[in-house]
Amino acid sequence: MIEQQVQTPTSDDSRLFLLKIVACLLCIVIGKFYWDRRKFYLLSAKLPGPSGYPFLGSSLDFFGGTEAIFKAFSGYPKMYSDVHKLWIGPKFFVVISNPEWLEIILNSSKALEKGDVYEFTKPFLGNGLLSAPVHIWKKHRKLMNPTFSQKILESYMPIFSEQAKILVDILCSENDGKSFDIFPRMSSCLVDTICETAMGIKVDTQRTNNNFGKLLDRMMEMYFIRLATPIYYNEYFYSFTEHWKSGHEICDTLKNFAETVISNKRLSFEQDGKLKKGASVNGKRKFESFLDLFIQLSDEKGSLSDEELKDEVYTIMTAGSDTTATSTSFCLLILGMYPEVQAKVYEELMDVLGEDSDVTWKDLTCLKYMDRVIKECLRIFTPAPLISRRTTGEINIEGINMPPNTNFIVNYLHLHRNPKYWKDPLKFDPDRFLPEEVAKRHPYSYLLFSGGPRSCIGSKFAEMNMKTLLSVILRKFEVKAEYKSIEEIELKINLS
Numbered sequence: 001m002i003e004q005q006v007q008t009p010t011s012d013d014s015r016l017f018l019l020k021i022v023a024c025l026l027c028i029v030i031g032k033f034y035w036d037r038r039k040f041y042l043l044s045a046k047l048p049g050p051s052g053y054p055f056l057g058s059s060l061d062f063f064g065g066t067e068a069i070f071k072a073f074s075g076y077p078k079m080y081s082d083v084h085k086l087w088i089g090p091k092f093f094v095v096i097s098n099p100e101w102l103e104i105i106l107n108s109s110k111a112l113e114k115g116d117v118y119e120f121t122k123p124f125l126g127n128g129l130l131s132a133p134v135h136i137w138k139k140h141r142k143l144m145n146p147t148f149s150q151k152i153l154e155s156y157m158p159i160f161s162e163q164a165k166i167l168v169d170i171l172c173s174e175n176d177g178k179s180f181d182i183f184p185r186m187s188s189c190l191v192d193t194i195c196e197t198a199m200g201i202k203v204d205t206q207r208t209n210n211n212f213g214k215l216l217d218r219m220m221e222m223y224f225i226r227l228a229t230p231i232y233y234n235e236y237f238y239s240f241t242e243h244w245k246s247g248h249e250i251c252d253t254l255k256n257f258a259e260t261v262i263s264n265k266r267l268s269f270e271q272d273g274k275l276k277k278g279a280s281v282n283g284k285r286k287f288e289s290f291l292d293l294f295i296q297l298s299d300e301k302g303s304l305s306d307e308e309l310k311d312e313v314y315t316i317m318t319a320g321s322d323t324t325a326t327s328t329s330f331c332l333l334i335l336g337m338y339p340e341v342q343a344k345v346y347e348e349l350m351d352v353l354g355e356d357s358d359v360t361w362k363d364l365t366c367l368k369y370m371d372r373v374i375k376e377c378l379r380i381f382t383p384a385p386l387i388s389r390r391t392t393g394e395i396n397i398e399g400i401n402m403p404p405n406t407n408f409i410v411n412y413l414h415l416h417r418n419p420k421y422w423k424d425p426l427k428f429d430p431d432r433f434l435p436e437e438v439a440k441r442h443p444y445s446y447l448l449f450s451g452g453p454r455s456c457i458g459s460k461f462a463e464m465n466m467k468t469l470l471s472v473i474l475r476k477f478e479v480k481a482e483y484k485s486i487e488e489i490e491l492k493i494n495l496s
């Protein structure tokens with residue numbers, strides 16, 4: 001009789017078999033990871049730039065917070081080129097500070113989508129203009145563009161002036177001749193200005209210890225902390241951190257606040273009947289906040305839900321307050337370092353406005369020297385130094401093919417300090433912005449508010465607000481700065 005011998009697999013055999021399957025699966029996953037990204041490796045090989053370490057890329061350059069990010073982005077273009085590659089972890093970026101490239105990219109319909117880092121703003125800003133995907137952005141931007149018209153912004157001038165005067169009163173009462181940091185005061189002033197213009201509510205953070213302003217500030221700060229902390233990039237790991245928890249708590253409080261404001265507005269509109277479009281009082285446009293206007297326009301042209309209204313209003317508040325506060329503070333700092341320039345600005349203010357008169361929009365258009373001073377200050381200290389975009393189709397520039405889903409970082413800081421376009425870039429010289437000088441430069445060599453169809457919607461608002469603030473402050477005070485040279489000033493960086 002033949003006995004059939006059945007060999008049962010030992011536990012070692014099955015372990016080896018399992019190990020082989022896991023190894024095979026791992027190879028497939030890694031292979032697919034590299035295969036999906038092969039186009040970025042090809043592109044990376046064609047561009048100069050730091051190669052970084054495997055898996056980490058150049059992320060170690062960013063340890064040390066926002067100052068480290070600033071140093072890295074100032075250094076890369078000098079070391080490599082004004083178009084260079086950058087790996088942050090496994091993520092690939094093309095970093096650009098070249099006007100010719102920027103003109104093409106910022107105007108391309110294939111580069112309107114925001115870069116992946118804007119995802120971090122989503123818990124708070126949802127699909128507001130700053131981070132919205134293009135199909136939503138197009139609809140909302142079209143609806144919102146008319147609300148930033150000259151006429152509407154002119155109706156905000158009394159608020160700009162009133163808040164600037166409150167700031168001056170506070171500075172007068174606190175001024176003991178000692179030096180202090182103007183930014184926190186400026187920031188409160190801008191929060192109050194933007195809350196009133198965006199939502200039509202007075203939060204008065206300047207004079208009271210209002211919690212709303214603090215929460216708004218904290219929310220923005222948390223976003224920048226996340227941006228400067230690569231270990232917070234992964235959503236899954238981040239969701240276990242205290243930072244995530246407190247971010248969500250603040251977010252919920254701010255959301256509830258906005259929801260109450262919006263529902264009260266809707267209620268009062270229903271009670272008062274529809275708003276009269278562009279209604280005027282004594283020949284001047286009646287004040288209507290952005291929120292009033294959005295509700296009105298969305299009723300006429302296709303609705304924005306309450307959630308969308310909240311996102312847009314908070315986007316305006318976030319994008320508008322910190323940038324304008326930083327910009328105006330930098331202008332005062334530089335004017336404090338250059339007394340002869342400050343004297344000329346003062347002289348112009350006296351010529352155009354005299355000692356006490358309120359500032360009108362017409363006056364602002366006459367402040368030509370101040371305009372050049374502001375532009376030059378913000379060239380050197382660009383308040384929105386980096387932005388990021390992502391391609392949705394192939395873009396070819398100078399024979400270099402950038403495939404869909406390429407993330408760009410636009411390095412405005414270097415664009416504005418690039419010695420190719422700005423001789424002696426750290427020299428402060430407002431005359432660089434004389435019309436004849438501007439005409440000599442590439443139009444995309446100065447992009448304070450970015451360029452193309454997705455540039456800053458609030459640029460006019462910001463200019464009017466900054467000029468009003470400076471007009472009120474500089475007629476009251478002579479400012480001085482402790483810094484002696486621009487090189488001394490260390491910058492921190494954020495992403496707009």
Ligand code: HEM
Nearest residue numbers: 129130319320323324327384387449450454455456458462
């Ligand atoms: C000096 C002050 C300001 C600077 C330097 C600045 C700069 C910028 C920059 C660089 C962008 C990015 C554009 C891009 O991705 O290409 C932007 C977008 C934006 N800014 Fe400003 N901004 C300022 C003030 C304001 C103000 C006062 C408001 C609102 C009242 C505002 C609202 C926005 C919005 C909503 C966006 C998104 C636009 C879109 O994607 O359609 N900004 N800003």
